[in-house]
Amino acid sequence: MALTLYVDTARWRAHQQSVVQQFPGLVPVCKGNGYGFGHERLAEEVTRLRSDMLAVGTTYEAARIKDWFSGDLLVLTPFRLGEEPVPLPDRAVRSVSSVDGVRGLVGARVVIELMSTMRRHGVSEEDLPKLHAAIEDIRLEGFALHLPLDRTDGSDAVEEVIAWMDRLRTARLPLHTMFVSHLGAAELSVLQQQFPQTRFRARIGTRLWLGDHDATEYRGSVLDVTRVVKGDRFGYRQQKASADGHLVVVAGGTSHGVGLESPKALHGVMPRAKGVARAGLATVNRNLSPFVWAGKQRWFAEPPHMQVSILFVPSEVAPPQVGDELVAHLRHTTTQFDRLVDR
Structure with a gap:
């Protein structure tokens, strides 16, 4: 994986x-x-x-x-x-x-x-x-x-x-x-x-x-999927699940560059407003992951680990299965892949 x-x-x-x-x-x-x-x-x-x-x-x-x-x-x-x-x-x-x-x-x-x-x-x-x-x-x-x-x-x-x-x-x-x-x-x-x-x-x-952005694509393999209910504790810091759903463990962590983001030069009111909103969400441990499932980028359940990330998928969304691959929007210049596949 x-x-x-x-x-x-x-x-x-x-x-x-x-x-x-x-x-x-x-x-x-x-x-x-x-x-x-x-x-x-x-x-x-x-x-x-x-x-x-x-x-x-x-x-x-x-x-x-x-x-x-x-x-x-x-x-x-x-x-x-x-x-x-x-x-x-x-x-x-x-x-x-x-x-x-x-x-x-x-x-x-x-x-x-x-x-x-x-x-x-x-x-x-x-x-x-x-x-x-x-x-x-x-x-x-x-x-x-x-x-x-x-x-x-x-x-x-x-x-x-x-x-x-x-x-x-x-x-x-x-x-x-x-x-x-x-x-x-x-x-x-x-x-x-x-x-x-x-x-x-x-x-x-x-x-x-x-x-040509469409010539390449990162994908992380799903390693585990665990059901949780609101209040269940999980992860390194044993925080509580905020709602019913699934914890999805996917290949790709800090050693791959997941979670690494460089400072951005923001111009205009809207980009600055979005930056403030992201910073506000981060203060309550809400950080958007680069991994996509069912058409949306999913939230990190907790900060990425060294080689994997744990995502939260809410109960109203059918979770992925072990072995599925999730598309990841990652910056090429800061990402280290496990393998490269030509196709």
């Missing part, structure tokens, strides 16, 4: 191909938990796509994935002086976001990250003149811009990239390759037309692997 990720493989791969066709020179991204699929599986898919480069999050991920992918490995986390050395092959390309970082990577293959409106990390416009001497001692693979997902101020992503291209040109720095994140296909086409001598390479993860 397991938490299973089912993949409609033909549909999933058809979506991958459509993204590759929209973004010539695309650099697939495989970081974290491999977008829910695992590093080994995504390395196989990238090889199938015949990409010459794969982007990973950290040097540790690069060290793990190097035996599964034979092309270049772009490490997205910027190099820092004094960081723990991790043995990597020459085909590894390091990102760097400071002039000092460039100087610390003598002889290495390097992509220089520029400071975008993300304000996360990157070389500033003021530091561009200092790069002239620094890049003489590295193998420069290009520059990079990691752009924000949303632009609530009405600014334009293409204009931001153009502004940086102009700054690089003014500083007389090489413009042969620009790696970009979070640009649309039409935006990328505009840039390629305006700068035909520059190769723009989109670094894409979420859109490539998770862009």
